[in-house]
Amino acid sequence: MMDGSEALEDKLLGRDQSEHVNKDLKVRVWNESKILWRIASPAMITRVATYGILVATQSFMGHIGETELASYAVIQIFLVRFANGIVYGMASALETLCGQAFGAKHYHMMGIYLQRSWIVVLCTSVILLPVFIFTSPLLKLIGQEEELAEVAGKISIWFIPILYYFVFSMTMQKFLQAQLKNIIIGWLSTASFVIHLILSWLFVYKLSLGIPGAMGAMIISTWTMVIGEFVYIFGGWCPGTWKGFSMSAFTELWPIAKLSLSSGVMLCLELWYNAVLVLVAGYMKNAAIAISAFSICLNITTWELMICVGFLSAASVRVANELGRGDAEAAKFSTIVNLSTTLSIGVLFSVLFLVFSHVISYAFTSSAEVAKAVSSLASLLSLSVLLNSVQPVLSGVAIGAGRQTLVAYVNLASYYLAGIPIGVLLGYVANLAAKGIWIGMLCGVALQTLALLWITWRTDWKDQVERASQRLNKWLLPPSEDKTNHA
Template identity: 40%
Template sequence: MEEHSNKRPLLLSTSEDHQQVSVSEHELVSLVQRTWTEVKKIWKVAGPSIFSRLSLYSLAVITQSFAGHLNDTDLAAISIATTVITSITFGFLPEVVAELAGTVAVWLIPMHMSFVFQFSLVRFLQGQLKTSVIGWVSGLALVIHLLLNWFFAKYYTIGVVGAAIMLDFSWWVSVLGLFLYAVCGGCRESWYGFSMEAFSGLWDFFKLSAASSVMLALESFYYRVLVIVAGSLGNTAVDIDALSICITSYGWEIMIPYGFLAATGVRVANELGAGNAKGAIFATKISLLISILIGTMFAIVILAFPDKLAMIFTSNNTVINMVNELSVLLAVTVLLSCIQPVFTGVALGCGWQSQVAIVNLGSYYVVGVPLGVILEQFFGLGIKGLWTGMLSGTVVQTLTLAIITIRCQWDKQAKEAYSRVVKQAISDQSSCDT
């Protein structure tokens, strides 16, 4: 009897078969619903962030395009001044380009002063879930910049310095727009005016922001180093022009993954704060999938139309041909750079900023840059070798962050985050009672 009871029929009955199919269909429907819900949550943060970043970055792109159709020297100068902006660069470049880049950089000082105020305002409004406002204000600045460039290109000859001044003005339009919205009634529940309470907990804020700043600075500046090293190794103005176009195009596209960086950070932090480890993992997977799909699409476009991309910035056929030669490296860089911002977003959500800063420093500046110089100088591969070496740094960084994310003890992270949220809520309640 016992032996007989353990035996199972070779074929399931119709009712059992139907039950298994129903369970399977239910799980599939549930997965689709969860995915769609998560996609909407991610895009709610990523969408406005992407639009805002693209609009603001396009201010510099439009200026570079305007300068590139004046002459190639102006293109190199404005590209260096807007993408690198560092005094040490000028000594490494061809003399005429370096002198003009230095002049442009001086005129762009007001734009760089605006960054401090702008990024603070952006983070404040993102914390209030006012991301759509950031997008509208950034779009307004972009429209104003387009109109200014069209007007002066049609009626006046203002040169590259005039283009820099217009860029300054447009950036400050976005800063003033965000500031007026925040202090003039747009954030009634969180803005109570200027107060000395803003300085409370300043040291903790400084430690966290310093780690984040170093982490993002090492990352965002990395491919700008290509221009510096290319100039220092004696490459021609044509090489620098082509490289500047590629780096500008890369910077334009990476504004989209950076939007997913922000969205992933918010979603992971929210889920961990709620004690939901599985929710944080699921949000990471969905964000990574979307970002890879978008990166693949852009990589295909770059490979299909490299000449059209170059013609946005220049009419010089020699530069256009050089961009065509670099298009494969640009496409691979774009694809890889759609993966690692998501892992960086996970790091922001988990509070791993200092760890990622160390990973970025080692991957980029201990592996990538030295290997690129070796391939360029000792193997005679030129700019392609330099870029290939630096691309290897991105591969190392992406793999390292992927391993850290996979090995993360998510349940432990969720418990710790939830505990911090509860303690903070109790502390806030005590303060209100007193």
């Protein structure tokens, strides 16, 4: 007889008797689509809200002063993206571990995996601290002007609490997401965004607190979300997966660290790719126009990418759940439905951006010259949107299967050995400016997408089930043994 957790899982995953009786393809697609949207929607909301907090803070910084705005932009584009990439990447190892444990009904292990991830990622964050503490001398070392470097150094100190917000929030999101409880994250992130706007208006406009006001508002709003996640997990809403703190969390740390490192490298190579290309664009003759056009196109694709990142989360959870459950065909079927859904969304947005390319840039600029440069990139932007609808899902499938190391090699080769060199050659040697850099970026993404499609197509799903089973059994602790180790 199934316990409450198993019955709940079967209900969430749509495993009722009618599904076993009715094998109609439409019913299967409908059921799978409901599950995917259930996971993807809160993930989209969370990503949009989190990104919105950073953008809103930048806007308020612009009302403090030009130097403050430029300094914040430098910190956000390079330092925060660098740290966020590492923490987010390492936290994504939980998508593999918790997702497969949930599918295998090893519910008690999920809380232990979460605690092990906290230990590993917290140690990593300590290593990152000097970069935030010594930002000013580092920026001066690479040639940034002294005033900007000094202000950026002050802002970076305020970002230290945000670094630890990333650590706890991202790991708890993966933990809740793996058990299909991430709707609470969507609500918390929305509330956090609203709180941030109110506090920023109060601290910056009404109280004129300057940088401390803008950054203080960000710290309070983001940690409100973290506290909410702690309350939800510790307060009894995850009875099957959170059994309290355990000494077992201090065992088997090296395998967790290796998987986390693989995940970190995989996603960092991807997240830093655009930042490197923006840096490359900054050395062009007409750098202001090139960077403006390039950044507008990146903003457009980033917002569209938020939707697809939601499906990345859905892909990793569904594949991990089904591999942990031992159902190779279900993992394969979920991948196909997910890809079909995001491809349809990509085609729709791709056509919209192509049709409205001549006016869409005016949402970001009033410069006719910049708008013309953006319009000239319309066809490339449209193709980027299409590729962005497929690539994240394939990455999510790889995360769900625990194949982060393989994808890290693919990303390294596609982006840094192909995409960036091609962009530099076309942008500088062939004098195609921003268009040449964008073509290089597209080549990298296209190569990565094709490689991941081939890997996914050639995947032996039964072998992945065996690998998942071996991984879970290797680290499995009997529930009775685990209870004796709780603090």
